[in-house]
Amino acid sequence: MPAERTEIETYDPQVVEAKWRRRWEERRTNATDLHGAERPYYNLMMYPYPSAEGLHVGNVFAFVGADVYGRYRRLQGENVFEPIGFDAFGIHSENYALRVNTHPAELIPRNIARFREQLQRCGLMLDWDHEVSTTDPRYYKWTQWIFLKLFDAGLAVRKKAPVNWCPECKTVLANEQVIDGHCERHPGTVVHQRFLEQWFFKITDYVERLLQNHEWLDWSESTRTMQVNWIGRSEGAELVFETPTGTPITVFTTRPDTIFGATYMVLAPEHPLVRKLTTQEQRQVVHEYQRLAAAMDIVSRRVGEKEKTGVFTGAYARNPATGESIPIWIADYVLMEYGTGAIMAVPGHDARDLEFAHKFDLEVRQVVQPDDPAHEGIGFVGWDGTMINSGQFDGMPCTEAVPAITAWLEQQHAGKKQLQYRLHDWCISRQRYWGPPIPAIYCDDCGVVGVPEQDLPVLLPPLEDFRPDESGVSPLARVEEWYKVPCPTCGKEARRETDVSDTFLDSAWYFLRYPSTEYDDRPFDQELTEKWLPVNSYIGGNEHAVLHLMYSRFISMALHDLGHLPFEEPFARFRAHGTIVKDGAKMSKSRGNVVVPDEYIGKWGADTFRMYLMFLGPYQEGGDFRDEGISGIRRFLDKAWSLVASAEEGRADDHPDANRKLHQTIHGVGTDLEALRYNTAISKLMEYVNVLRAGRDGDAGLPGALLEPLAIMLGPLAPHLAEECWERLGHRTSVFDAPWPAYDEALAQEEQLELVVQVNGKVRGRLRVAPGISQEEAVARALAEEAVQRFTEGRQPRKTIYVPDRLVNLVV
RNA sequence: GCCCGAGUGGUGGAAUGGCAGACACGCGGGACUCAAAAUCCCGUCCCGACAACGGGGUGAGGGUUCGACUCCCUCCUCGGGCACCA
Numbered sequence: 001m002p003a004e005r006t007e008i009e010t011y012d013p014q015v016v017e018a019k020w021r022r023r024w025e026e027r028r029t030n031a032t033d034l035h036g037a038e039r040p041y042y043n044l045m046m047y048p049y050p051s052a053e054g055l056h057v058g059n060v061f062a063f064v065g066a067d068v069y070g071r072y073r074r075l076q077g078e079n080v081f082e083p084i085g086f087d088a089f090g091i092h093s094e095n096y097a098l099r100v101n102t103h104p105a106e107l108i109p110r111n112i113a114r115f116r117e118q119l120q121r122c123g124l125m126l127d128w129d130h131e132v133s134t135t136d137p138r139y140y141k142w143t144q145w146i147f148l149k150l151f152d153a154g155l156a157v158r159k160k161a162p163v164n165w166c167p168e169c170k171t172v173l174a175n176e177q178v179i180d181g182h183c184e185r186h187p188g189t190v191v192h193q194r195f196l197e198q199w200f201f202k203i204t205d206y207v208e209r210l211l212q213n214h215e216w217l218d219w220s221e222s223t224r225t226m227q228v229n230w231i232g233r234s235e236g237a238e239l240v241f242e243t244p245t246g247t248p249i250t251v252f253t254t255r256p257d258t259i260f261g262a263t264y265m266v267l268a269p270e271h272p273l274v275r276k277l278t279t280q281e282q283r284q285v286v287h288e289y290q291r292l293a294a295a296m297d298i299v300s301r302r303v304g305e306k307e308k309t310g311v312f313t314g315a316y317a318r319n320p321a322t323g324e325s326i327p328i329w330i331a332d333y334v335l336m337e338y339g340t341g342a343i344m345a346v347p348g349h350d351a352r353d354l355e356f357a358h359k360f361d362l363e364v365r366q367v368v369q370p371d372d373p374a375h376e377g378i379g380f381v382g383w384d385g386t387m388i389n390s391g392q393f394d395g396m397p398c399t400e401a402v403p404a405i406t407a408w409l410e411q412q413h414a415g416k417k418q419l420q421y422r423l424h425d426w427c428i429s430r431q432r433y434w435g436p437p438i439p440a441i442y443c444d445d446c447g448v449v450g451v452p453e454q455d456l457p458v459l460l461p462p463l464e465d466f467r468p469d470e471s472g473v474s475p476l477a478r479v480e481e482w483y484k485v486p487c488p489t490c491g492k493e494a495r496r497e498t499d500v501s502d503t504f505l506d507s508a509w510y511f512l513r514y515p516s517t518e519y520d521d522r523p524f525d526q527e528l529t530e531k532w533l534p535v536n537s538y539i540g541g542n543e544h545a546v547l548h549l550m551y552s553r554f555i556s557m558a559l560h561d562l563g564h565l566p567f568e569e570p571f572a573r574f575r576a577h578g579t580i581v582k583d584g585a586k587m588s589k590s591r592g593n594v595v596v597p598d599e600y601i602g603k604w605g606a607d608t609f610r611m612y613l614m615f616l617g618p619y620q621e622g623g624d625f626r627d628e629g630i631s632g633i634r635r636f637l638d639k640a641w642s643l644v645a646s647a648e649e650g651r652a653d654d655h656p657d658a659n660r661k662l663h664q665t666i667h668g669v670g671t672d673l674e675a676l677r678y679n680t681a682i683s684k685l686m687e688y689v690n691v692l693r694a695g696r697d698g699d700a701g702l703p704g705a706l707l708e709p710l711a712i713m714l715g716p717l718a719p720h721l722a723e724e725c726w727e728r729l730g731h732r733t734s735v736f737d738a739p740w741p742a743y744d745e746a747l748a749q750e751e752q753l754e755l756v757v758q759v760n761g762k763v764r765g766r767l768r769v770a771p772g773i774s775q776e777e778a779v780a781r782a783l784a785e786e787a788v789q790r791f792t793e794g795r796q797p798r799k800t801i802y803v804p805d806r807l808v809n810l811v812v
Numbered sequence: 813g814c815c816c817g818a819g820u821g822g823u824g825g826a827a828u829g830g831c832a833g834a835c836a837c838g839c840g841g842g843a844c845u846c847a848a849a850a851u852c853c854c855g856u857c858c859c860g861a862c863a864a865c866g867g868g869g870u871g872a873g874g875g876u877u878c879g880a881c882u883c884c885c886u887c888c889u890c891g892g893g894c895a896c897c898a
Contacts, residue, residue, distance in 0.1 A: 180895095222892085225816055229894050236898085253898060266898095308896085333896045343898050351813090352896050422897060542892080579892085615836075617825060621818080629824065629837040635851095636836085680826070683835035690835090756831050761879040763831055801878055807830050811878050 011641040013605025017720040021120060029734050030082070030125045034515055034528055037079035042532050043070035044511055044571075046540035046548070047132075049087040049503075050111035052096055055118045057595045057613070057625055058580045058587055064610045065577050065619050065678065066539040067124045071716040072673040073537070074125070075740045081532060082125050083514040085132035086112050089140070090503030091169055091185060094434035098467065104434050105462065108135055118598070123606045123719045125736070130517045134506035139513065140436035141457035142523035143506055146555065147428075147439055148450045155202045155558055156428075158448060162270075162337055163427055165194040170468035171431040172198060174502060175424050176230075176547045196472060199438060199499070200425040203554045207231055207421050210553060213569055220576040220620065226545035232422025237406045239344060239415040241265060241317040241326075245276055249317055249328070252339035252420050255346065256409070257401035259321040260390040261367035262344035263357070265328045266310065268336040269293035277328060279314030286311055286330060293332045308333055308356045319344075320414035321391070321405070331356065339420055349381050365389060368398060426551065428502045433466035433475045435500030443487035443494040452488050458496070474498045507548050508555040511535055511570065530566055538571040539676075541579065549574070575676060578622020580613075587625075595625050607718035608634045614678035614717060633682075637721055639689050640710060643702060644725040650703030658706050661691040663748035666741050669713050678717070685713060704729050709741035756807040757782040759791040767808075775802040782808045 024030055034040075045066035048059055067082065074080040088108045097104040112133065119126065132139050150156040163172040166183040173183060173191065183189045203210075211231055214224050236254035243249060249265060267274055269290045278286045289311045310331025319326050333352055334343050347357035347364040357364050366377045368385040375382075387393045387401050396404060409415035429438065437458045439451035451458055461482045466475050476482060477498040487494035515528040540549075552570055560568040579586065582593040600609045612633045617623040652659045665688040672681035688710065692702060711725035715735050726735035749771060755778060757765040765787040769778065779800050782788055792812050801809040 222816065226893055229815065232894080232897070234897075251898080255898080306896085331896095333898095335897070338897045345898090350898070352898080355896095420897080422894085545893085581891090584891090615824085623824075626824080632836045638851095679824090680835080683826075686835055754831080758830085758879075761830095761877095766831075799878060801830090803830055807879090809830080809878055 009645060011638050011721070013607060013637075013720070016724045017121075017123065017606055020720040020723045021123075023723070024734075027734065029736065030127055031129055032079055032081040032127050034081065034532065037081075037531075039078045040532050041070075041073050041078035041080045042511075042515075042535045042537070043073060043080050043082045044535045044538045045082075045084070046538075046544065047085040047087050047507070047510060048115065049090065049092055050108060050115045051092070052100070052107065052111055053589065053594065053596075054111075054114050055122075055597055056587055057597050057600075060122055060597045060609070061580045061613045061622075062539070062541060062577055063119070063122060063124055064613055065676070066537075067122075067126075068610075068614060068673065068678060068716040069537060069539060069676065071125055071719060071736060072740075074736050075712060075715060075738070077739060080125070081130075081515065082127055083130040083132075084119065084124075084126045084128070085510055085514065086115065086134065087503065087507050087510070088112065088133050088135040089435045089500075089506050091171070091430070091432060091434070092503075094432060094466070095169070095185065097434070103466070105135075108133075121601055121606055122597070123610065125719070130514045132510055132513050132517060134436075134503075134510065137457045137459060138520055140460075140506070142513065143436045143501065143509070144439040144451070144456050144458060145453065145523055146505070146509060146559070147501065148453060148456075149562055149564070150201060150558055151440070151450050153558070153562055155205065157200055157202060158197055159200055159425075160195060160197040161200070161425075161427075162193050163196050163198055164191045165196075165472075166191055169432070170470060172196065172427060172429060174427050174504070174547075176426075176504075176550075194472070198427050198429040199440075199497075199501075200427050201554070203426045203550070204421065204423055206554050206557050207233075207423055209557060209568070210423075210550065213553075217569060217574070218572060219574040220542075223542055223545045223549065223574060223576045226542060227550055230423065230546040230550070234420045234422075236418055236420060237402075237409070237415050238340070238418040239320065239409060240413070241320060241344065243277060243315060243317045243328070245315070247273060247276060249273060249342050250340045251342045251344045252418060253344060254420075255349065255402075256406045256415065257387065257390075257393075257398050258346045258349050258367050259319065259344065259405060259409070260387075260393075261346040261348040261365045262319050262321075262326065263347060263363040263365055264326050264345045265317050266331045266334045266343050266345050266353075266356070267313075267328065268334045268341040269330050269332055270336050271330070271341045273342075274313065274330055277313050277315040282312060282314035286313055289330060296332070308352070308359055310356065310360065312360075320409055320412060327362070329356075329360070337424065338422070348378055351379065351381065354379055426502075426504075426554070428505055429499040430502055431472060431474045431499055432468055433460075433463055433500065435503065436460065436506070437476065438497040438499055438501050440497040441485060441488060441494050442497065443490060443492060445492055446487055446489045446494075449487060449489050449494070455488070460500070474500060476500070504547055504551050505555075508551040509559075511538075511552070512556075512565075524565075533565075534567050534570050534572045536572060538574045539577055540574070542576045543579075545576070575620065577619055577676075578617075580616075580622050580625050582625050584624060600627065600630070604630055604634055605720075607721045608637060611637070611682060611717045615682045617679055619676045619678050636686050636689060637718060639693060640685075640714065641721065641725065643689065643692055644707050644711065644728050646699075646701040647704055647707050647729060648701030650701075650705075652703055652705035655695055655702065655706060658692050658695045658702070659747060660750065661688055662706055662709060662741075663744050665713070666709060666743045667745075667748060670740065670743070673716060682717065685710070685717075708738075711735055712738050712741055753805055755782075755805070757785060757788055758807060758809040759788060760811055761809060762791075764788050764791050769805075771805050773805075775800070778802055778808050779810070782810060 045063050070080045070082045093104050097107050164178045165172055168186040168189040177184045178191050183191055234254050237256040239251050241249045310329050313328045315328045316325040317328055345353040347353040348366045349368055367389045368380055369388045370380045371384045383398050385398045387396045393401050406417055439458045441449045443449055483496040483498050485496055512524045515532045516525040519525050556570040557568045559565045585591055587594045612630045665684050668684045669681045708729055711722050715722040722735050752768050755767040755769045765785045767781055795812040797810040797812050799811040
């Protein structure tokens with residue numbers, strides 16, 4: 001070590017970071033040897049869609065958080081694979097292209113180039129050798145291949161169903177893309193319902209597995225709950241009400257026990273039986289009502305506060321429990337897309353039915369007596385009640401009446417137990433241009449035929465005018481020379497499917513592709529897939545809980561069942577990070593509150609910015625972005641650097657306090673990083689640096705043995721500076737190839753600790769004691785304290801509580 | 813309406829049954845400087861004027877416990893999800 005270095009260089013993040021970016025590239029530090037790795041660890045972050053605006057701090061927060069974890073695992077000796085790609089197909093990219101009047105094929109490479117540059121400046125441990133872009137034919141060839149596999153298996157079907165149409169996007173949307181009846185991309189635009197034939201993936205076939213696997217998946221509770229709610233499983237019964245027309249009406253109910261109170265029925269206005277049931281006299285009003293309901297958009301139809309409307313069909317059905325004839329109405333508060341589109345109305349025990357019954361003067365009958373006398377009988381909806389006015393079931397508790405009445409009705413062929421889900425099949429058709437063409441061909445003779453695998457990819461043709469229109473079909477339907485093809489089966493002239501698939505199909509399998517990008521003859525290599533998947537750690541935002549994360553699970557399950565994957569759940573561990581908001585609101589361009597990372601990184605450096613984002617608050621909670629405290633992080637890194645830059649020869653043993661703190665820090669930082677508690681990991685590193693500074697002997701430097709672990713522990717959070725420190729401490733290889741410092745519990749042990757002395761639960765004193773003293777000794781020493789005696793006033797303790805090495809409580 | 817999560821100094825937050833406010837920002841004071849910035853040192857929950865010391869204090873109210881920010885009950889506020897879902 002140079003003995004006389006009076007001036008130590010100051011820390012210049014721009015110089016340090018440029019140096020290490022270059023060095024990492026030259027040394028291929030972040031490239032993972034996928035074939036040779038001994039301890040594979042797949043660390044995944046949600047790939048971005050390359051918007052023209054570039055990365056915002058929310059993206060950086062997400063990526064850095066995942067990167068910190070990946071770097072930590074690498075320091076644990078694992079071969080961490082941290083790939084990235086771009087979700088470049090889809091409406092978001094296309095809408096932007098339309099707005100700036102430039103072709104997306106031209107725009108996307110530009111945006112991607114900018115994203116790459118920004119990502120590289122963040123100091124992420126990304127392996128760029130495996131970059132994917134969903135718009136690359138070498139990628140979407142296999143997106144189309146997945147469609148074909150599902151089509152062959154009967155999991156991709158064409159069916160006519162009510163679908164969500166965004167008049168702004170001019171395409172249908174999946175249920176998951178509709179938020180409160182509005183398009184997720186156009187919050188001001190109300191989604192219309194259209195009855196169209198579309199391609200659906202039968203995700204509902206997998207609903208029970210999607211639900212049940214959550215029992216063993218290691219996922220954030222918040223994400224799990226969102227998926228469970230979205231799936232919306234209800235247990236109940238399907239009940240059959242005979243009608244004079246001979247066609248019975250089937251209803252779903254979660255309360256079959258209340259059937260004796262069903263005094264009328266309601267069908268959704270578009271229910272197919274309405275036409276058959278309506279009497280001559282009522283035809284006029286029923287038609288008028290149906291017309292009005294059909295003209296309404298989802299939002300005006302679904303608002304809960306709206307007054308109930310409806311009309312009588314003139315027809316009656318037979319209540320299978322009472323044998324009574326009850327009137328059949330139609331009303332828009334019954335939705336065609338849930339259950340059977342028809343209900344038995346029990347106004348006595350359902351708030352909506354009661355409101356309707358009052359308005360139209362229908363009979364209200366109480367059939368449940370609440371156990372709690374404080375509750376009203378009419379209008380009671382809970383489970384704590386007893387049957388009344390229900391024939392032989394009177395006196396039975398509701399919970400017992402459910403199976404009893406269901407079984408009784410089943411004997412009469414009037415009902416059976418039934419499960420109902422809110423989840424619908426996934427509509428993947430999009431009447432847009434910027435996506436992978438759905439690889440299907442329509443032949444007049446052969447019907448729907450899949451494109452033969454050897455003809456993949458079906459290339460998206462370059463289109464000058466790719467503007468969507470009102471026609472309900474894709475712009476590709478305007479290109480005759482593209483869609484006119486011979487039928488692959490019979491050779492007769494046929495027609496390509498002109499819709500493209502949903503972007504969420506692209507993203508439902510990108511993580512399967514990453515390890516296998518070197519192969520063009522298979523979507524994912526069996527050997528590499530077995531070695532690297534399922535993903536070990538996936539960190540991302542809950543905005544994808546019911547979209548990407550649900551779809552990816554479904555696609556993996558389907559491919560597993562078809563023999564293409566050795567596992568059915570793609571993400572062994574998922575952690576939801578929090579959301580970074582600005583002034584209490586989600587960042588969005590329309591609000592004008594988007595914070596871009598570039599100037600912060602330019603001013604403070606990536607390390608400071610990374611660490612600052614992680615220090616903001618608990619990673620899994622997120623918070624409001626403000627830059628008030630960023631200088632504190634920079635000051636910390638300056639201090640850490642100057643300690644390293646003035647290191648001298650010496651032994652850790654010569655600094656017992658610092659050495660003890662070191663081992664406490666190794667332990668604490670390790671467990672915090674593992675649990676994604678980045679904010680407290682950082683504060684522990686700060687404490688360590690504070691102790692190191694306080695324990696210095698004048699200007700004398702500290703030994704490497706105390707500073708090398710600091711460099712390593714800084715690695716996940718401030719990777720560039722960590723490398724610089726590591727190099728300065730005399731190492732030639734990357735700090736990320738060093739092992740995480742060993743924790744020695746004995747060295748972390750305090751020689752003396754403070755025992756809190758309480759009298760009647762109030763702190764009255766503290767004792768300096770050696771660890772592990774006995775209860776007797778602790779109590780005796782506590783009683784000898786003058787301050788304690790003041791409060792015990794000579795009384796002997798009735799009871800003493802001793803928490804070893806922490807506290808003594810004397811109860812007098 | 814239902815289901816999650818959260819409410820702690822001037823601010824971000826820490827402590828998940830045992831010293832409330834770690835760590836950091838900000839602020840006040842001091843050192844260095846002609847001066848400023850940077851840096852360093854001291855202080856910083858509230859009340860009893862200061863110290864010693866005492867009292868109060870984690871959204872509100874109740875409870876369990878020797879002891880509650882932490883567990884239980886009721887309520888309020890904020891954020892998120894679902895929602896005429898039968």
